[in-house]
Amino acid sequence: MGFYVLSYLCVAVFILATGYRVYRQMTLPVHVRWEIYPVQHETGAKVAYGGSYLEELNWWENKYESSLFNELKYMAPEILFIRGLWKGNRSLWRVSFPFHLGLYLMIATFGFLLLHACFILWRFPAFAAGSTIRSLVDGLIVFAGWTGLIIGNIGALGVLYKRLTDPELRDYSTFSDYFNILFVFLFFLSALIACLLGDPFLEGAKAYTFGLLTGGHFLNPYVPGQSVPGKVAIISASLLTAYIPLTHMSHMYMKYFLYHHVKWDDAPNRRGGSLEAAIQKNLDLKPTWKAKHVEADGRKSWRDIASSERKETK
Amino acid sequence: MNKPRKPSDIAESSACLCHIESGELSPLPPPYEDFNQVTIPPLSPGKVKGIETSLDDTVAIGIPKPASKEEEEALIRQFLSGLKKLFDKENNWTFLQPLLLSMEHCAKCQTCSNACPVYEMSGRKEIYRPTFRAEVLRRIYRKYFKPGGKIVAKLTGDIDLNWTTIARLAELSYRCTLCRRCAAVCPIGVDNALITHEIRKLFSQEMGIAPKELHEKGSVQQLQVGSSTGMNPFAVKDSIDFIQEEMEEVTGYKVNIPWDVEGADILLIHNAGEILSWPENVGAFAIIFQAAGISWTLSSEVVGYDAVNYGLWYDDVQLARVAVKHADIARNLKVKKILIGECGHSHKALTVTADRLFTGDLNIQRESAIVTLEDIVMKGKLHFDPQRNNFPVTLHDPCNMVRSMGIVEPQRRILRKIAPRFREMTPHGVDNYCCGGGSGFAIMSGYNFAEWRNLVSSRKKFLQILNAFEGEPQETPKYVCAPCSNCKGAIRDIINYYHAEERSRLYYGGLVELIVNAMADMKKPIIRFGEEPSWES
Numbered sequence: 001m002g003f004y005v006l007s008y009l010c011v012a013v014f015i016l017a018t019g020y021r022v023y024r025q026m027t028l029p030v031h032v033r034w035e036i037y038p039v040q041h042e043t044g045a046k047v048a049y050g051g052s053y054l055e056e057l058n059w060w061e062n063k064y065e066s067s068l069f070n071e072l073k074y075m076a077p078e079i080l081f082i083r084g085l086w087k088g089n090r091s092l093w094r095v096s097f098p099f100h101l102g103l104y105l106m107i108a109t110f111g112f113l114l115l116h117a118c119f120i121l122w123r124f125p126a127f128a129a130g131s132t133i134r135s136l137v138d139g140l141i142v143f144a145g146w147t148g149l150i151i152g153n154i155g156a157l158g159v160l161y162k163r164l165t166d167p168e169l170r171d172y173s174t175f176s177d178y179f180n181i182l183f184v185f186l187f188f189l190s191a192l193i194a195c196l197l198g199d200p201f202l203e204g205a206k207a208y209t210f211g212l213l214t215g216g217h218f219l220n221p222y223v224p225g226q227s228v229p230g231k232v233a234i235i236s237a238s239l240l241t242a243y244i245p246l247t248h249m250s251h252m253y254m255k256y257f258l259y260h261h262v263k264w265d266d267a268p269n270r271r272g273g274s275l276e277a278a279i280q281k282n283l284d285l286k287p288t289w290k291a292k293h294v295e296a297d298g299r300k301s302w303r304d305i306a307s308s309e310r311k312e313t314k
Numbered sequence: 315m316n317k318p319r320k321p322s323d324i325a326e327s328s329a330c331l332c333h334i335e336s337g338e339l340s341p342l343p344p345p346y347e348d349f350n351q352v353t354i355p356p357l358s359p360g361k362v363k364g365i366e367t368s369l370d371d372t373v374a375i376g377i378p379k380p381a382s383k384e385e386e387e388a389l390i391r392q393f394l395s396g397l398k399k400l401f402d403k404e405n406n407w408t409f410l411q412p413l414l415l416s417m418e419h420c421a422k423c424q425t426c427s428n429a430c431p432v433y434e435m436s437g438r439k440e441i442y443r444p445t446f447r448a449e450v451l452r453r454i455y456r457k458y459f460k461p462g463g464k465i466v467a468k469l470t471g472d473i474d475l476n477w478t479t480i481a482r483l484a485e486l487s488y489r490c491t492l493c494r495r496c497a498a499v500c501p502i503g504v505d506n507a508l509i510t511h512e513i514r515k516l517f518s519q520e521m522g523i524a525p526k527e528l529h530e531k532g533s534v535q536q537l538q539v540g541s542s543t544g545m546n547p548f549a550v551k552d553s554i555d556f557i558q559e560e561m562e563e564v565t566g567y568k569v570n571i572p573w574d575v576e577g578a579d580i581l582l583i584h585n586a587g588e589i590l591s592w593p594e595n596v597g598a599f600a601i602i603f604q605a606a607g608i609s610w611t612l613s614s615e616v617v618g619y620d621a622v623n624y625g626l627w628y629d630d631v632q633l634a635r636v637a638v639k640h641a642d643i644a645r646n647l648k649v650k651k652i653l654i655g656e657c658g659h660s661h662k663a664l665t666v667t668a669d670r671l672f673t674g675d676l677n678i679q680r681e682s683a684i685v686t687l688e689d690i691v692m693k694g695k696l697h698f699d700p701q702r703n704n705f706p707v708t709l710h711d712p713c714n715m716v717r718s719m720g721i722v723e724p725q726r727r728i729l730r731k732i733a734p735r736f737r738e739m740t741p742h743g744v745d746n747y748c749c750g751g752g753s754g755f756a757i758m759s760g761y762n763f764a765e766w767r768n769l770v771s772s773r774k775k776f777l778q779i780l781n782a783f784e785g786e787p788q789e790t791p792k793y794v795c796a797p798c799s800n801c802k803g804a805i806r807d808i809i810n811y812y813h814a815e816e817r818s819r820l821y822y823g824g825l826v827e828l829i830v831n832a833m834a835d836m837k838k839p840i841i842r843f844g845e846e847p848s849w850e851s
Contacts, residue, residue, distance in 0.1 A: 037720035050744035052720025084501030258503030291522040306634035
């Protein structure tokens with residue numbers, strides 16, 4: 001039961017920390033525009049060459065349009081294949097891609113494990129032992145699990161090697177960077193050894209996932225975490241789940257804000273619109289910058305300061 | 315050879331953190347090999363007495379060294395106070411979200427480094443790497459403002475915060491042109507150029523430290539006198555009168571430049587530098603608008619005749635003041651829209667960045683002049699003889715207009731119509747390289763900064779220009795079209811510095827000059843290659 005308590009706690013930390021990160025982003029004040037082109041939700045031919053609606057005569061007379069399809073067309077290979085690294089840093093991509101792919105496959109494996117557990121828990125008729133669907137889900141678990149673990153181990157070792165040997169990376173790497181990689185590697189390695197040492201069909205993982213949904217009850221006699229590698233895999237996976245949102249590794253999902261709220265945020269401010277209302281609020285904020293030319297005293301708002309004539313020269 | 319540098323070295327006590335040795339800069343092709351051994355001339359000791367010079371071979375700001383230990387400690391406290399303000403919404407709502415995201419999510423993969431022309435051309439000097447200054451700021455921020463920061467700093471990279479660190483960081487924020495190629499290629503979306511921008515703001519808005527060309531002689535002078543050039547409304551009117559006469563003499567076309575026309579469709583705002591340095595650009599705009607029958611005006615109100623907004627590069631308060639003034643003038647003139655002339659940074663400042671500063675009737679519509687020009691040229695409002703532009707032309711893409719605004723094709727459609735020998739640089743469009751004068755560098759020349767710019771930050775652009783004209787005979791005049799005043803300034807300087815007019819017959823100018831040069835109505839060419847007219851009248 002101790003394992004489950006740990007896992008529940010770690011999931012709670014993940015939810016709270018991620019929730020906090022997302023909440024904080026959603027509640028930050030609207031910032032000034034700072035987009036970079038190409039903005040991938042542009043429509044028509046513009047997206048291909050990086051053009052914008054600002055290329056149109058009297059652009060404000062047109063409806064602001066954005067294409068979700070164009071965005072997805074760009075983001076899917078970016079997320080799945082780390083295209084940016086492929087284009088701009090091929091040598092790092094060779095190790096970073098397997099590292100990330102390993103993690104993606106682990107997430108996919110966990111998704112299949114959850115599906116497996118839910119079908120059993122709900123006694124889904126088509127999921128009876130020997131059924132096609134069950135065989136398919138079992139197959140996907142084995143395929144994604146093994147592939148992810150093998151690729152992930154190679155990737156983690158590769159990333160570690162690259163960071164240790166490439167001066168460009170080494171000179172900017174700190175203890176925490178190495179710790180993060182080793183932490184992920186510990187999970188990949190322990191899980192791979194646990195599978196190699198007698199659990200080729202990931203029965204332990206299936207049982208543990210089922211137990212996660214049932215507070216530690218099992219439908220079969222297999223008790224996970226019997227082997228040392230199995231215990232380490234469960235502990236490291238749980239702790240990693242809690243740890244990721246506390247570090248820069250949260251870029252895995254915070255990338256959404258980096259792209260959608262900054263890099264591609266080209267929404268124009270129209271009179272009477274919601275953006276204008278947010279700007280009105282911002283202009284009422286009272287800065288306290290100390291340089292004389294700012295003339296901030298904590299009482300004047302941004303609106304007052306922006307519309308004031310300067311007196312001091314320094 | 316310098317020893318390899320790491321971010322923590324910024325605090326190290328040494329006379330010079332980074333020196334570029336002879337032969338270390340990226341090589342130039344013939345006939346410019348004689349510049350491959352040239353280095354940045356040493357700073358004159360008399361000129362930099364009492365000034366912080368320990369970063370590299372040049373000085374952009376010229377920060378006085380503290381006179382006492384107490385003064386040094388006070389400066390460190392000011393720096394920390396400013397750093398804290400960058401992360402609160404009252405003081406930095408303008409960039410808080412982008413800053414937080416870029417501070418927290420960099421994986422230090424160094425993909426950005428390969429995109430940075432300053433880093434590449436310097437011979438890959440570590441301190442110019444986009445992550446170097448950003449990492450310094452991240453480590454200081456984590457150490458002083460994160461819970462348990464001083465302990466965690468031992469694990470996440472410690473940097474000793476002393477005056478040397480602070481002064482070097484301030485100077486280092488002026489070794490990046492803010493071209494944002496680094497941000498464009500970051501797989502995560504981190505913008506290390508934005509962090510540079512925020513460092514500049516911290517120093518300006520909290521400590522009153524900024525290059526005098528940008529602040530005292532820049533935005534302060536603009537708000538007080540009317541223009542960063544120092545021209546007051548009387549002087550600008552005199553200059554425009556001169557341009558009217560000059561245009562008739564040069565092209566044979568009589569032009570009237572309207573002032574303060576209430577209710578005109580368009581308020582055109584030029585970078586006032588054009589009026590002084592490139593009057594033919596201002597005159598060419600007037601010829602095109604008059605010939606096309608456009609309802610337009612200039613403003614003689616203080617600030618209304620100078621589109622520059624240097625605050626974009628270093629100070630949000632100055633940015634807001636100038637932008638509000640521009641919008642207010644347009645509102646009072648009751649024009650339908652503001653048109654920004656050939657000036658990249660004022661395009662971005664007024665159209666994009668300040669878009670979220672304007673409310674109510676201050677939110678006047680703003681448009682790039684390039685878009686209006688495309689409409690005039692492509693819709694047959696003027697008649698052209700493209701053969702008048704029968705010389706090699708290449709196009710420089712101003713970062714602020716292209717990568718930061720997405721205005722990419724209108725200028726190309728114009729050139730394809732009026733310049734039969736137009737060819738692209740490689741790369742171009744949103745992947746362009748900066749002219750090297752971005753973020754204020756084009757107007758900064760104190761100490762030996764102009765030499766650093768010509769040798770390091772503009773070097774990539776020079777190589778691109780040479781490559782674009784590869785295969786053209788040396789004696790053929792070649793035209794670099796740069797629709798941006800600061801870019802033109804930087805390109806003018808590299809042409810002069812490398813003697814490229816003599817060696818490669820390189821010339822430069824704006825887009826409107828090419829348009830007027832191809833207008834069938836013109837009796838004489840507006841473009842000349844030295845003494846030689848671009849076509850025979």
